[in-house]
Amino acid sequence: MKYYIIAGEASGDLHGSNLMKALQVVDTDAEFRFWGGDLMQNAGGTLVSHYKERAFMGFAEVILNLSKILKAISFCKADIATYHPDVIIFIDNSGFNLRIAKWAKEQNYRTNYYISPQVWASRAGRVKKIKHDIDNMYVILPFVKSFYDTYDYDVTFVGHPLIDAIADRTQVDEHEFRAEYKLSEKPIIAILPGSRKQEINKMLTVMLSIIDDYPDYQFVIAGAPSQEFEYYQQFIKNTDVHFIANKTYDLLSVSYAALVTSGTATLETALFKVPQVVCYKGSWLSYQIGRRIITLKYISLVNLIMDKPVVKELIQDEFTSKNLKKELDLILNPYERTKFFINYYDLEKKLGGKGASKKTAEHIYNALKQNA
Numbered sequence: 440m441k442y443y444i445i446a447g448e449a450s451g452d453l454h455g456s457n458l459m460k461a462l463q464v465v466d467t468d469a470e471f472r473f474w475g476g477d478l479m480q481n482a483g484g485t486l487v488s489h490y491k492e493r494a495f496m497g498f499a500e501v502i503l504n505l506s507k508i509l510k511a512i513s514f515c516k517a518d519i520a521t522y523h524p525d526v527i528i529f530i531d532n533s534g535f536n537l538r539i540a541k542w543a544k545e546q547n548y549r550t551n552y553y554i555s556p557q558v559w560a561s562r563a564g565r566v567k568k569i570k571h572d573i574d575n576m577y578v579i580l581p582f583v584k585s586f587y588d589t590y591d592y593d594v595t596f597v598g599h600p601l602i603d604a605i606a607d608r609t610q611v612d613e614h615e616f617r618a619e620y621k622l623s624e625k626p627i628i629a630i631l632p633g634s635r636k637q638e639i640n641k642m643l644t645v646m647l648s649i650i651d652d653y654p655d656y657q658f659v660i661a662g663a664p665s666q667e668f669e670y671y672q673q674f675i676k677n678t679d680v681h682f683i684a685n686k687t688y689d690l691l692s693v694s695y696a697a698l699v700t701s702g703t704a705t706l707e708t709a710l711f712k713v714p715q716v717v718c719y720k721g722s723w724l725s726y727q728i729g730r731r732i733i734t735l736k737y738i739s740l741v742n743l744i745m746d747k748p749v750v751k752e753l754i755q756d757e758f759t760s761k762n763l764k765k766e767l768d769l770i771l772n773p774y775e776r777t778k779f780f781i782n783y784y785d786l787e788k789k790l791g792g793k794g795a796s797k798k799t800a801e802h803i804y805n806a807l808k809q810n811a
Contacts, residue, residue, distance in 0.1 A: 448532065599795055638700050653767075719738055
C-alpha cells in the first residue's frame with residue numbers, strides 16, 4: 440500500500456516514525472511519502488517537507504505567516520494528487536491537517552487521523568466536520584474517546600505511543616552519561632524550554648533566572664532536534680548551565696526534577712517519574728485569544744488525563760522567577776515528591792499500556808485490505 444502521512448512538529452515526527460515502523464511489519468511492501476522530520480526520514484520513504492519549515496505556534500503567529508501556510512496547503516494537495524496514495528494519515532497538527540482532510544475527502548481519498556485534533560479543548564463544533572472528513576480516528580488519550588462518545592462518533596482508543604517510545608529506548612548508564620557530558624554528581628534539574636524558537640524566546644530566560652539560588656543542583660537544558668546550540672546560547676549567561684542536544688529521554692532518566700514548557704514534554708517527564716513544574720507563556724495577543732476559546736481547566740496533559748492538579752501550572756503572568764522558585768522548592772521537598780510518584784503511576788495505568796503504534800498500524804492496514 441501507498442501511505443501519505445502528514446505530521447507537523449517534533450512529537451508528530453516521533454509518533455509518525457513509530458507508526459511507519461509498525462506499518463512496515465504488517466505491510467512489508469509499504470511505501471511512504473510524508474511531511475515530518477528526521478525520525479520519519481530514518482524510518483524510510485520520501486520526506487516532502489520538514490516540520491521546521493512550518494513551526495508556527497499561537498494564533499497571532501499563524502496570522503502573520505498565513506501566506507506561507509496557504510502556499511504549503513496548496514502544494515500538499517498537488518503532491519497528494521500526484522502520488523495518489525491508498526490512504527492519507529494525519530497526525531495531530533489540526534490547523535493544517537483538517538484543511539487537507541476536507542479536500543481529500545472530496546477527492547475520495549481514504550482519510551485516517553492518528554492523535555486527534557484538540558477539539559476537546561476548544562471549538563468542539565469542529566467534530567461535525569471531522570466525522571464527515573475522517574474515515575477512521577485513532578485517539579491516544581482515554582478522555583478523548585469519552586469526549587467523542589458524547590458526539591456519537593465512534594473512535595478507537597489505542598493507548599499512548601509515548602509508553603512504547605520510552606519502554607523501547609536503550610537504557611542509559613547514569614555514570615557514563617554524566618562523564619560524557621561533563622556533569623558533576625549533583626542532582627540534575629532538567630530544563631525543557633520547548634522545541635520552537637517562539638517557545639524558547641518566551642521560556643528560557645525565566646527558567647534560567649533562578650539557577651543561582653540552587654548551588655547544590657546542576658541545571659541542564661534539553662536541546663530540541665529542531666534547533667542549533669547557537670540559538671540557545673544567547674540566553675545562557677551562567678557558565679554553570681549545561682546543554683545537551685537531542686538526548687531528552689536520556690536526560691530525564693537521570694534527572695531529579697524538571698522545569699517543562701507545556702506540551703507533550705509534560706507527559707514524557709511524568710512517564711520518567713520526574714517531579715516537574717509546567718510553564719507556559721505565549722504572545723499577549725495569542726494568549727488573549729486562546730483564553731476566550733479554550734474551555735479546559737488545565738493546560739498540561741498530566742492534569743488533563745488525571746482530571747486534577749497533579750503538577751503545578753505557571754501560565755502567562757504567573758510564570759515569573761519568584762513563582763518558579765517557589766514551586767521548584769516544593770517539588771524538591773521529599774513529602775511532595777512522594778505524591779508525584781503515586782500520581783504518576785496512576786497516570787501510566789490510565790494510558791492503556793504498550794502497543795499504540797502496533798494497534799494503529801493493524802487497524803489501518805486491515806481496513807485498507809477490506810476496502811481493496
